[in-house]
Amino acid sequence: MSLKDVSDEELAAEIERRRRERNKAMPEKRATPDWSGLLETIDSGVKSAIECESEDGDFEHYVYEAAMEAVFVDYFEWRNSREWDE
DSSP states (O other): OOGGGSOHHHHHHHHHHHHHHHHHOOOOBOSSOOOHHHHHHHHHHHHHHHHHTSOOTTHHHHHHHHHHHHHBTTHHHHHHHSOOOO
16 A cells, blocks of 8 residues: 555544554653752752742752653653643
8 A cells, every 4th residue: 555545534544643652652761760860959959948048939840850850761852742732
């Protein structure tokens, strides 16, 4: 079967099916998590909170990002390549 034997609708349906399958794929997990960035982020955030006598409003977000990068290879590159609704 060649592409000329496939209708535009069938082609569009196949492209959509492949997109959905790709979006289901898990990001690559690290064989061993690298906690160094997470620990550095936490340490830095706590030190900053002590010095400023308040916590940065984005601290939880930074911890989340560092945790995801500790467990998954290039997590946010993977996440940004997904075609998900925001």
